[in-house]
Amino acid sequence: MTADWTRGIYAITDATLLPDDERLFAACERALSAGPALLQYRDKSADAVKRWRQAAVLAGYCHDAGVPLIINDDIALAMRLKVRFGTTIGVHLGQQDGALDTAREALGPSAIIGATCHARLDLAERATADGASYLAFGRFFASHTKPEAPPAPLTLLGDAARFGLPRVAIGGLDVHTMRLAREAGAELLATVHAVFGADDPAVAVRGLQASLGDAARK
Ligand SMILES: Cc1ncc(COP(=O)(O)OP(=O)(O)O)c(N)n1
Ligand SMILES: Cc1nc(C(=O)O)sc1CCOP(=O)(O)O
Numbered sequence: 329m330t331a332d333w334t335r336g337i338y339a340i341t342d343a344t345l346l347p348d349d350e351r352l353f354a355a356c357e358r359a360l361s362a363g364p365a366l367l368q369y370r371d372k373s374a375d376a377v378k379r380w381r382q383a384a385v386l387a388g389y390c391h392d393a394g395v396p397l398i399i400n401d402d403i404a405l406a407m408r409l410k411v412r413f414g415t416t417i418g419v420h421l422g423q424q425d426g427a428l429d430t431a432r433e434a435l436g437p438s439a440i441i442g443a444t445c446h447a448r449l450d451l452a453e454r455a456t457a458d459g460a461s462y463l464a465f466g467r468f469f470a471s472h473t474k475p476e477a478p479p480a481p482l483t484l485l486g487d488a489a490r491f492g493l494p495r496v497a498i499g500g501l502d503v504h505t506m507r508l509a510r511e512a513g514a515e516l517l518a519t520v521h522a523v524f525g526a527d528d529p530a531v532a533v534r535g536l537q538a539s540l541g542d543a544a545r546k
């Protein structure tokens with residue numbers, strides 16, 4: 329059974345931190361064992377064979393753990409996984425990654441479809457109208473993973489409550505800064521480094537959950 333995905337830790341993979349199948353799969357298994365709300369497969373390479381192979385394994389892990397798998401950027405890959413495995417597959421789309429309504433049509437009404445809104449409420453308003461399932465804002469703090477991402481103020485998260493969708497905070501979140509983003513209104517706290525830069529992603533997810541005061545999910 330899939331647990332409530334709308335609140336908690338949103339773990340995002342990274343091909344630099346997890347450069348091969350063995351490390352990616354081991355780290356994701358550990359992270360999933362601690363009950364994140366969502367797992368995103370994010371691989372910016374053009375290696376479609378690797379992306380299919382890795383995403384297919386993660387789809388199985390996520391299915392077993394009851395955690396939705398979100399595919400970054402790639403509606404076609406999410407669609408292929410859904411057809412092949414029939415599991416809960418979603419997609420995260422940035423402003424250059426394809427149309428939300430195309431993704432919704434391809435993946436169906438219950439798919440989780442996320443939208444990057446940077447620091448812009450106008451993008452959030454459009455994404456809401458186009459059928460997004462959640463709205464992602466950031467980056468809020470200095471990011472190891474994407475230092476060039478444009479900055480966003482924490483006050484944006486309160487302003488975004490009006491859209492009535494789960495708000496994701498991203499960028500430089502760790503055991504300290506995550507609390508600030510939650511206090512500012514984010515239901516979901518997305519991180520690469522605080523989970524997959526840690527020695528043990530399971531311990532990291534549990535530590536982040538504890539820092540938020542969220543009950544352990546597993
Ligand atoms: C949860 C979440 N929020 C934001 C992003 C960034 O998406 P995007 O702007 O498309 O940048 P890339 O991740 O594709 O480099 C995200 N992936 N996930
Ligand atoms: C993928 C991504 N998108 C961002 C945005 O602001 O849109 S920040 C970011 C990287 C998040 O990694 P870390 O938790 O290591 O900072």
Ligand SMILES: [Mg+2]
Binds near residue numbers: 401420421422
């Ligand atoms: Mg993208």
